[in-house]
Amino acid sequence: MSETTTDVLVIGSGIAGCAAALAAVREGADVTMATKATQPEGSSSWWAQGGIAVSKDDPEQFKADIIEASDGTADPDAVDVLVENANDAVRDVLLETLDVEFDRADGAGSPASKQDLDFGQEAAHSDERILHVDASTGKAIHVPFLNYLDAHDSVEIREDTAALDLVRHEGRVYGAMLEHDGEVEPTFAGATILATGGIGELYPNSTNPVGMTGDGIGMAALAGADVADMEYVQFHPTVCVDAEEQFLVSEAVRGEGALLKNGDGERFMPDYHDDAELAPRDVVARAVETEREQTGEVRLDVSPLDFEREFPDLVELCEDGGIDYTDGIPVAAAEHFLCGGVAVDDRGRASLDDLYAVGETARTGVHGANRLASTSLLEGLVWGLRAGEDAVGREVQTMEAPELLNRDPELPEKFARDKFHRLRRVMDEYVGLERTPEDLNRAQGVLRRLKGEVDAYVRTRTSRSLYELRHASITALLIARAASENPESRGTHYLAEAAETTAD
Ligand SMILES: Cc1cc2nc3c(=O)[nH]c(=O)nc-3n(C[C@H](O)[C@H](O)[C@H](O)COP(=O)(O)OP(=O)(O)OC[C@H]3O[C@@H](n4cnc5c(N)ncnc54)[C@H](O)[C@@H]3O)c2cc1C
Structure with missing residues (x-):
């Protein structure tokens, strides 16, 4: 088995991984960035629509909004770190290093000065305070970011390369086992940064691109790292699931005045929350699903705004997907974001030595029980930079890597497909928008059995899909367990029976 070494190993190439790589290179390190993706679209970062929030000149109000959206559960120290660093990180990296062409106040793409940036509003x-590029902000940031790193001599980007396991010994992480084209080799690093994104593959409907199987969380948990807030899974309320290829309709559309109407053509959000369509995501998501159940469908009426002018990208998505938006866009709730993850400090350090986690894989404390819109790109950027900088200067040590056996490479493919199907069904039925203690117990029983079956296969077989299933089943079990251990309905964790009891 051959092996490679690098100062800093970054696993994942979304905004968080890119920011970590950038900061590490700036500190003089050699960086290897391994990513499962074969193209930029393989990361959620590419798909981000609404934008990236900044604090402008009112950081205290931004902090208050984040804490309010989290139902008072966000960690104020983490929120301070996010907000106090927001303006500088965006100016330094996005405006001055990558030259991202955010929309201007006097019209998208016009060559006005940077002071003329157009700040949008979201729920x-x-x-x-949201910087945006039409409804394609992620793409406008992510593509130049990857290009910038790719042009750097000190960064090696290894595409179509999946981390299967961490190399660890006695509380320290030494690197990871990386698979490319069926071959698995260790890469040793002074520091290993997990930036593997979210958990979309754990649910049948998700806004995430394929491949979001919770790998970073699964690998970290297996290695013994702490995880936190796993019960807080955010569902996005307005996903057009009827389109040929489902797509998300950004909060920015409601921010500009679009209205949610039920199957009887009636606007319903004012009955659920004082902020109506601009209420926190969890409230809107549950309301949308309730109305869909009771009246058959929910549509987003975009007639109050100039949809064609303000959201040409979404118009295109509607047209491509066979949706006539003049009748309102049919929407449903779908899994969107995991607020919890690998527990880290203000520099992205996990509980194992030389292991970091950033972006959606990490639990920084910023989101608590519910995430405020357009703070995830920012969190990935801010924590990515802080972790990348901190990770530099550690000794690279090689050691005997675990041998991953592959006695029967054919079998796991179908096995993984079938078991993934079962896992998604369980998560959808028992660990979705509304939960009950009984359902959560049921889910844990099924997921424990599933994990047992996967573990048995992993002892003798190695394939990317089998390891993805392994990470997904560990992550799913962590979510179900955390949900069943938390009796309090807060934010995205909603216990149907407990909530009814409180209402009485
Ligand atoms: C449709 C959509 C719209 C959104 N809109 C917004 C928005 O407007 N504003 C906002 O702030 N947030 C938004 N979000 C959320 C935000 O985009 C994500 O939370 C954020 O981009 C996550 O960044 P990340 O770097 O942590 O992960 P990602 O960008 O998902 O990147 C994860 C990377 O890890 C790689 N990877 C995964 N597992 C492995 C492995 N085992 N080995 C190697 N590589 C691996 C993947 O291939 C990928 O490159 C949106 C999300 C979606 C899906």
């Missing part, structure tokens, strides 16, 4: 933000 639960009390101010206009």
Whole structure:
């Protein structure tokens, strides 16, 4: 078995991984960035629509909005780190290093000065503070970011390369086992940064691209790292699931005045929350699903705004997907974001030595029980930079890597497909938008059995899909367990029976 070494190993190439790589290179390190993706679209970062929030000149109000959206559960120290670093990180990396062409106040793409940036508004933000590029902000950031790193001599980007396991010994992480084209080799690093994104593959409907199987969380948990807030899974309320290829309709559309209407053509959000369509995501998501159940469908009426002018990208998505938006866009709730993850400190350090986690894989404390819109790209950027900088200067040590056996490479493919199907069904039925203690117990029983079956296969077989299934089943079990251990309905964790009891 051959092996490679690098100062900093970054696993994942979304905004968080890119930011970590950038900061590490700036500190003089050699960086290897391994990513399962074969193209930029393989990361959620590419798909981000609404934008990235900044604090402008009112950081205290931004902090208050984040804490309010989290139902008072966000960690104020983490929120301080996010907000205090927001303006500088965006200016330094996105505006000055990558030259991202954010929309301007006097019209998208016009060559005005940077002071003329157009700040949008989204649900639960009390101010206009979101930088955006039409409804394709992620793409406009992610593509130049990858290109910038790719042009750097000190960065090696290894595409179509999956981390299967961490190399660890006695509380320290030495690197990871990386698979490419069926071959598995260790890469040893002074520091290993997990930036593997979210958990979309754990649910049948998700806004995430394929491949989001919770790998970073699964690998870290197996290695013994702490995880936290796993019960807080955010569902996005407005996903057009009827389109040929489902797509998300950004909060920015409601921010600009679009209205949610039920199957009887009636607007319903004012009955659920004072902020109506701009209420926190969990409230809107549950309301949408309730109305869909009771009246058959929910549509987003975009007639109050100039949809064609303001959201040409979404118009295109509607047209490509066979959706006539003039009748309202049919929407449903779908899994969107995991607020919890690998527990880290203000520099992205996990509980094992030389292991970091950033972006959606990490639990920084910023989101608590519910995430405020457009703070995830920012969190990935801020924590990525802080972790990348901190990770530099550690000794690279090689050691005997675990041998991953592959006695029967053919079998696991179908096995993994079938078991994934079962896992998604369980998560959808028992660990979705509304939960009950009985359902959560049921889910844990099924998921424990499933994990047992996967573990048995992993002892003798190695394939990417089998390891993805392994990570997904560990992550799913962590979510179900955390949900069943938390009796309090807060934010995205909603216990149907407990909530009814409180209402009485
Ligand atoms: C449709 C959509 C719209 C969104 N809109 C917004 C928005 O407007 N504003 C906002 O702030 N947030 C938004 N979000 C959320 C935000 O985009 C994500 O939370 C954020 O981009 C996550 O960044 P990340 O770097 O942590 O992960 P990602 O960007 O998902 O990147 C994860 C990377 O890890 C790689 N990977 C995974 N497992 C492995 C492995 N085992 N080995 C190697 N590589 C691996 C993947 O291939 C990928 O490259 C949106 C998300 C979606 C899906």
